[in-house]
Amino acid sequence: MSTDNFNQYTTEEFETATRAVLGDIKATVEPNFGELGIVCDRSDIVAICKIVKQDPGISMEYLRSISVVDWVEHMEVVYHLSSIKHMNRIVIKVVIPLEDLKIDSVITVWSGADWHEREGHDLFGVEFIGHPDMSPLILYEGFEGFPGRKSFEIPVQETFYGD
Amino acid sequence: MAIEPGSLSDPSNSKDRLTLPEEAKGVWSDIKENRKSGISGVVTLKSEELFAMARKSSLWPLTFGLACCAIEMISTYMPNHDFDRFGVVTWPSPRQSDVMIVAGTVVKKMAEPIKLLYEQMASPKWVIAMGSCATCGGPYTRSYSVVMGVDQIIPVDVYVPGCPPRPEALLGGVMELQDIIQNEPRKKRGL
Ligand code: SF4
Numbered sequence: 001m002s003t004d005n006f007n008q009y010t011t012e013e014f015e016t017a018t019r020a021v022l023g024d025i026k027a028t029v030e031p032n033f034g035e036l037g038i039v040c041d042r043s044d045i046v047a048i049c050k051i052v053k054q055d056p057g058i059s060m061e062y063l064r065s066i067s068v069v070d071w072v073e074h075m076e077v078v079y080h081l082s083s084i085k086h087m088n089r090i091v092i093k094v095v096i097p098l099e100d101l102k103i104d105s106v107i108t109v110w111s112g113a114d115w116h117e118r119e120g121h122d123l124f125g126v127e128f129i130g131h132p133d134m135s136p137l138i139l140y141e142g143f144e145g146f147p148g149r150k151s152f153e154i155p156v157q158e159t160f161y162g163d
Numbered sequence: 164m165a166i167e168p169g170s171l172s173d174p175s176n177s178k179d180r181l182t183l184p185e186e187a188k189g190v191w192s193d194i195k196e197n198r199k200s201g202i203s204g205v206v207t208l209k210s211e212e213l214f215a216m217a218r219k220s221s222l223w224p225l226t227f228g229l230a231c232c233a234i235e236m237i238s239t240y241m242p243n244h245d246f247d248r249f250g251v252v253t254w255p256s257p258r259q260s261d262v263m264i265v266a267g268t269v270v271k272k273m274a275e276p277i278k279l280l281y282e283q284m285a286s287p288k289w290v291i292a293m294g295s296c297a298t299c300g301g302p303y304t305r306s307y308s309v310v311m312g313v314d315q316i317i318p319v320d321v322y323v324p325g326c327p328p329r330p331e332a333l334l335g336g337v338m339e340l341q342d343i344i345q346n347e348p349r350k351k352r353g354l
Contacts, residue, residue: 138272139308140272145307147307154306154307
């Protein structure tokens, strides 16, 4: 690996650089446990993802995971990103209200988002707008409810064949 | 002791077979008796029992694993424990398999394919439920996605408990299954 495209930032430098590329998008940026946390509105998520992936100084080419957190009052979608080039990590958090569990899909940015988003849909019922196929990934067709949610009640075990 | 040619086919002449003790009904004691009386190389047994011997000595399990227990099953096939010495050879198609080793957690989404695979296997067929998950749901009791034991969808012959069972336990399970297969003809006759 040539050393000139390997750029190990300090935390402060990385924070400043990220803030600069985000420009006038409304988002809070602060370092948190060695990762850079970005909290933004859900309308900006695809724009921010595109920027942090495509900017050569940030270059978040690897989507580690998308998780959904049930905070009871609201839900939160969390994107974990890594840069293999710069050895840096970013966590983007988006709060979505319970009444309207919708967020834009980032499958156009990272195609690896496919299964993560389907899993989020399976377990929490979050709808990822723009995802081509939202059929159940882990659960079977016809499953009732969203087992990832705190409010989910575990059903009494039924048997397949009579007693 | 000299054996006259044709003496075996004449029931009145085959003294050795008629004087077998009542309790020595098993195949192996038959062989022993025959050895003692010098008729070596000749085994007298019912065809059903012969087939049972053949079946139990070449059990071909269907190759598939569902969860962590599969790792123990795989290591049972490896040279240290050597499943092959029991005639157990994995086979990747249900059509030619005799035994299904259900190694791991049976989730509800997997229940249908397992049932289908079981129905594709040719009779006679047997099932070993390996691990607590396959016997009763194990650590996933009260889960929304796990079948509480594979016996809820297909009939099971041998249960091997443990989480996961050691390879020795699986070997024990297979030997148990071999006993079951050997005794099947006699069970059928109500003995
Ligand atoms: S019984 Fe234990 S080791 Fe086996 S599949 Fe279940 S959890 Fe895994």
